[in-house]
Amino acid sequence: MSADPSNNCSVCIQVNGREYTRTVEPRVHLADFLRQELGLTGTHLGCEQGVCGMCTVLVDGEPVKSCLVLTPQVEGREVRTVESLDQDGELSALQKAFHDKHALQCGFCTPAFLMVAQSLEGMSADTERGELREALAGVLCRCTGYKKIVDAVEEWLGAQEGARNG
Numbered sequence: 001m002s003a004d005p006s007n008n009c010s011v012c013i014q015v016n017g018r019e020y021t022r023t024v025e026p027r028v029h030l031a032d033f034l035r036q037e038l039g040l041t042g043t044h045l046g047c048e049q050g051v052c053g054m055c056t057v058l059v060d061g062e063p064v065k066s067c068l069v070l071t072p073q074v075e076g077r078e079v080r081t082v083e084s085l086d087q088d089g090e091l092s093a094l095q096k097a098f099h100d101k102h103a104l105q106c107g108f109c110t111p112a113f114l115m116v117a118q119s120l121e122g123m124s125a126d127t128e129r130g131e132l133r134e135a136l137a138g139v140l141c142r143c144t145g146y147k148k149i150v151d152a153v154e155e156w157l158g159a160q161e162g163a164r165n166g
Helices: 031-038 093-100 112-116 127-138 147-165
Strands: 009-015 018-024 054-061 061-063 078-080
Touching: 018 031, 031 054, 031 127, 054 112, 093 147, 112 127, 112 147, 127 147
Parallel strands: 009 078
Antiparallel strands: 009 018, 054 061, 054 078
């Protein structure tokens, strides 16, 4: 990160496998950078205070509420958004599980749930439901009772485990 006379700074961030170098104001939140600068609008904004979790993305594989992170803080790190799940226009296995289990209603929270679930990749399909619910607790949904969301994550983890065990 380097500074310029206008107090802006240059950042280099890898987003969804592609490197971006941009000059930004030091106090621009990552959520705004992703949406406004890169046009990645799958990352939603809700409360903008870190409470609802709608803006969750992965930073170096860990779920992060991007409304609480300043863009310069992710300098040199890898950021993944829901757009990274796209497989040449086809739904990923995780997205298919959400679709098959009807794990969404309005869909506003779905990108955040998908990113949190993606961070659980490799977790055992035998993980207790309470542990899965706890892992997903950082994202609020006003439409569902979370059961179908947990069902979808369990199905996806089971399919992954089956593929690993061949």
